[in-house]
Amino acid sequence: MNSQQPNNPLHGITLEMILTQLVEHYGWEEMGRVVNIRSFNNDPSIKSSLKFLRKTPWARKKVEDLYLRYTKRFGNKHHS
Numbered sequence: 746m747n748s749q750q751p752n753n754p755l756h757g758i759t760l761e762m763i764l765t766q767l768v769e770h771y772g773w774e775e776m777g778r779v780v781n782i783r784s785f786n787n788d789p790s791i792k793s794s795l796k797f798l799r800k801t802p803w804a805r806k807k808v809e810d811l812y813l814r815y816t817k818r819f820g821n822k823h824h825s
Contacts, residue, residue, distance in 0.1 A: 754816070755809060763812045764794055770815060780807045 755763070768776060768791070777785035782804050784794040798805045 754813060758812075760798060760805065760808075761791065761795055763808060764791055764798070767808065767812055767815060770819070776811075779811055780804055 768789075771779070773785055773789040777789070782794075782797060782801075784790075784797045798808060
């Protein structure tokens, strides 16, 4: 497998950046509707969500796909 990802639109973007930006835009309630996981629906936090997403590939993929749709629609607005 090729370890480099020159055409990966998520290259250089951390999961924390993705999650923070999505929560700022959509809010936890909408995030929980789109990706139905406990860490989005019950006492949500960035920390608990990151821990779960890092261990759960299918959920991480859904969040990354949502982020890609978001950036396609609204542009890539990285927060500092």
